[in-house]
Amino acid sequence: LQELRSSRLSRQLILDAALSLVDESGAEALTMRRLAETLGVAPMSLYNHVRGREELLDGLAEILVGRIGVPPSEDLPAHELLRRFATGIRTVARAHPDAFELVGMRPLRTRAALRGVETTLAALRRWGLSEQQAPAAYRALVSYARGFALAEIAGFTLEERTRRRTSHVTPHELDPGEFPAIAELSSWLSPRVGEETFFYGLDALLAGLAPNRRERPPADNRAPAGMKGG
Amino acid sequence: LQELRSSRLSRQLILDAALSLVDESGAEALTMRRLAETLGVAPMSLYNHVRGREELLDGLAEILVGRIGVPPSEDLPAHELLRRFATGIRTVARAHPDAFELVGMRPLRTRAALRGVETTLAALRRWGLSEQQAPAAYRALVSYARGFALAEIAGFTLEERTRRRTSHVTPHELDPGEFPAIAELSSWLSPRVGEETFFYGLDALLAGLAPNRRERPPADNRAPAGMKGG
């Protein structure tokens, strides 16, 4: 929370400060006014570099996808690249949980973001998926990784609230005896178990998406179509 | 936006009004003050039935999970019940996109919510998963379904913004020639393609989670563990 106005204001400076602010003080601290204060600047100065709060949040999302980083080399085995891609999403989410919760679902059309998409799509094609399957598989991987990460984060904050007795989540509180599986379900929040759980689902998804599985209809019939059987 | 104060205020009345308000006017319209106005009541009256805005949002989440509904009969084939469970999540999300975006990730400990969890876990056990696998598979299904639904919703609102030229999402705008796969990736937002894409991933996930797949280590070695190979 120190004034770190290194000289002049810039979009990049503002976004970095925004991420730090959220990391240190939580999502509800990210206010144009408090952010300006953090930078030692009048609130209105921010508007010279950022259109408004919405664009600020989009910028924050940009920073987060930048932090994911493209897997180091494109000549990794496709399966491994895909696994790292999904894992990278969850890793940033755990590094910046409040920021990820705030903007993790915003779709971006930055050149950088799109380059990442292209890399992953290429890996899916290289893996053996058809032109129609690859985008659907991409959506599946991203949906799973972000959904898992967000659920973890929400779980953390729920644990927080119940730990502090701040929880008035619902009219009825949890009766631990009544629902035996609940202990199992919340133990996943420990970093160790959470990681295992993440990879359990991720590897299941990858296995199910893998080309040339014998139950799958031939790859190039039509657009991605559902399969009925188990 | 009519005053529908049928007589007395109640928590249920408030929550219903909140959902209607969000459905009709978007998430940013859900304000204690505007909600009170909708109900023909002073803002402070709400606080007699709801602890504050946070609890109001939790209540909204409750309503949404209530709308998912437990699959009709427990003696459906397990695979089918699981498929309907995940599909139900996306269906409410599409019915109440703004509300779902607002509260769709809140973990609930309502008795009703927990009953739903138990039903799904039971189906996973019935399907053949071990006591350790079932909760991990549950997390995977929920992660995928919610992640997919939220991405769809965010995609809608991005399309909206770009259509209206309101989009200052990023510094660089999209060059359609530069990233050939982008057309493919946004076509999934049409309801038809979106549905196919959803089931493509869901069925892959279910196939990967299915018990007794031959590449899977025996079910009851240890806690859910990742598998390495493709």
Place this chain on the structure above:
DNA sequence: ACCTGAACACCGTTCAAGT
């Protein structure tokens, strides 16, 4: 027990003025 008006400490953003 439920409802309320006034007030407090905040918001994001517009606008006109400064440099």
Place this chain on the structure above:
DNA sequence: ACCTGAACACCGTTCAAGT
């Protein structure tokens, strides 16, 4: 081009007062 103070139209919530 960049920064700013004052002002506007909002927020959620506390508190004391009403019934």
